[in-house]
Amino acid sequence: MSSQRSAPKLGAIAVVQGEHRNLGSLLSCVRMLARDIEEQGSEPDFRLFHAVVNYLDSYLAQFHHPKEDRYLFPAVRRRCPQAAPILDDLEADHVRVVDLLHGLRRALAAYEYEGQGGFAAFRDALEEYIEFEREHARKEERSILPLAREHLTAEDWREIDAAFSSNADPLFGEDRQQDYEQLYKKIANLAPAPYGLGAPWDKKV
Numbered sequence: 001m002s003s004q005r006s007a008p009k010l011g012a013i014a015v016v017q018g019e020h021r022n023l024g025s026l027l028s029c030v031r032m033l034a035r036d037i038e039e040q041g042s043e044p045d046f047r048l049f050h051a052v053v054n055y056l057d058s059y060l061a062q063f064h065h066p067k068e069d070r071y072l073f074p075a076v077r078r079r080c081p082q083a084a085p086i087l088d089d090l091e092a093d094h095v096r097v098v099d100l101l102h103g104l105r106r107a108l109a110a111y112e113y114e115g116q117g118g119f120a121a122f123r124d125a126l127e128e129y130i131e132f133e134r135e136h137a138r139k140e141e142r143s144i145l146p147l148a149r150e151h152l153t154a155e156d157w158r159e160i161d162a163a164f165s166s167n168a169d170p171l172f173g174e175d176r177q178q179d180y181e182q183l184y185k186k187i188a189n190l191a192p193a194p195y196g197l198g199a200p201w202d203k204k205v
Helices: 012-040 046-079 081-151 154-165 178-190
Strands: none
Touching: 012 046, 012 081, 012 154, 012 178, 046 081, 046 154, 046 178
């Protein structure tokens, strides 16, 4: 029956958790690159930094968050009204993260233009963005996904799974775009376990 509760085996939840792990790997990598610049005087790879920001803007901000807002969150809100406060908080996060990403892009452009004098502002904008995304993902993993497993119906999951199954990740997906090949190799080579590909959100670097 369509009203029977049934969590998906490999569907939207697996996609969301996988994207969170991939994002954790990416942010751990870029944090390490920034620390190398600050602590070891490494030369900044601005092409790679721009690739990071472009990925965050083109995929995370345009696919991951909007699909949560359009499909997953409304279903949880409908089936579990007591989740409204945390859902309101998460949706507000999705609005704020756009501003943080714009600030990071501006700080990167200023750093590239000004040289070392612009590094501190870029580092601070990067740290603010990383910590915000980490906390946001933790809230989803610990609060909303368990409620979704418990309360959503098989009918709910059919629509949600169909939406998330169409996600084509240009960096971590099977058909990785050429523009992101260098970034993917950097993530794979720079950050060893548990900070490399698939790093858990509770691990910090």
